[in-house]
């Protein structure tokens with residue numbers, strides 16, 4: 001029996017059920033909020049998150065995977081409060097989110113020659129001991145690469161993630177920018193670090209319709225994150241759905257996971273703006289719109305089960 005850590009403790013991976021592989025409970029600019037706290041009511045936001053996650057659970061979703069790490073405002077105490085109010089499993093991450101440099105905190109702390117990067121040790125502690133003095137353990141690793149490409153800071157974080165993966169066996173999720181084909185640069189480092197590619201999600205792959213690029217990454221063994229449904233402002237709905245259907249037709253259902261990259265609350269945008277630029281960007285879009293559209297395009301129930309249940313279970317099951 002394979003077990004995976006959730007906020008409420010270890011769960012049998014067979015019990016994860018329908019899993020959205022990339023959703024955020026909160027994305028917060030912590031230092032800004034600390035200094036300009038207007039507009040944030042802690043209890044109100046926690047209650048609102050519980051409401052939204054319970055509504056998602058009612059739709060048949062049993063688990064969300066939350067890649068909120070340093071750089072995105074991770075606060076495990078707040079997540080524990082939310083998890084206590086919902087039946088949904090919440091799986092949390094360790095790692096660091098940057099498109100360019102590492103935060104100054106890390107700049108003058110390692111890495112030291114061939115020794116373990118102190119950053120990697122922090123990730124390992126989150127995975128094996130618990131996050132910020134709690135008993136909640138991270139179950140996967142998260143980092144990012146975007147338009148600037150493999151900058152020294154981005155490479156340092158990715159290699160620290162790979163080392164923590166090697167040490168603990170925890171799977172990996174990388175935010176990528178598929179319009180500049182950054183998945184390839186990630187693969188080069190993953191291969192050099194001998195990372196198990198079958199336990200890697202290349203996030204936001206669904207932002208592109210470049211089927212040959214996606215096939216190349218899938219053939220390498222990676223999972224493709226078709227995980228921004230609702231962000232039609234980046235890639236239109238028809239393209240997102242069409243790409244998943246086309247990849248299923250090519251035989252890659254076992255290489256894709258589905259999600260929205262939505263949040264109960266994200267402070268990157270003024271709240272009133274989100275419904276205008278991304279009206280479908282919410283947790284229920286998958287069940288209301290995406291799955292019916294996939295079925296219409298010939299995606300079978302068994303392929304949907306593979307993407308929503310089997311692939312997530314496999315990703316979190318250590319071999």
Ligand SMILES: [Zn+2]
Nearest residue numbers: 022024067261
């Ligand atoms: Zn995200």
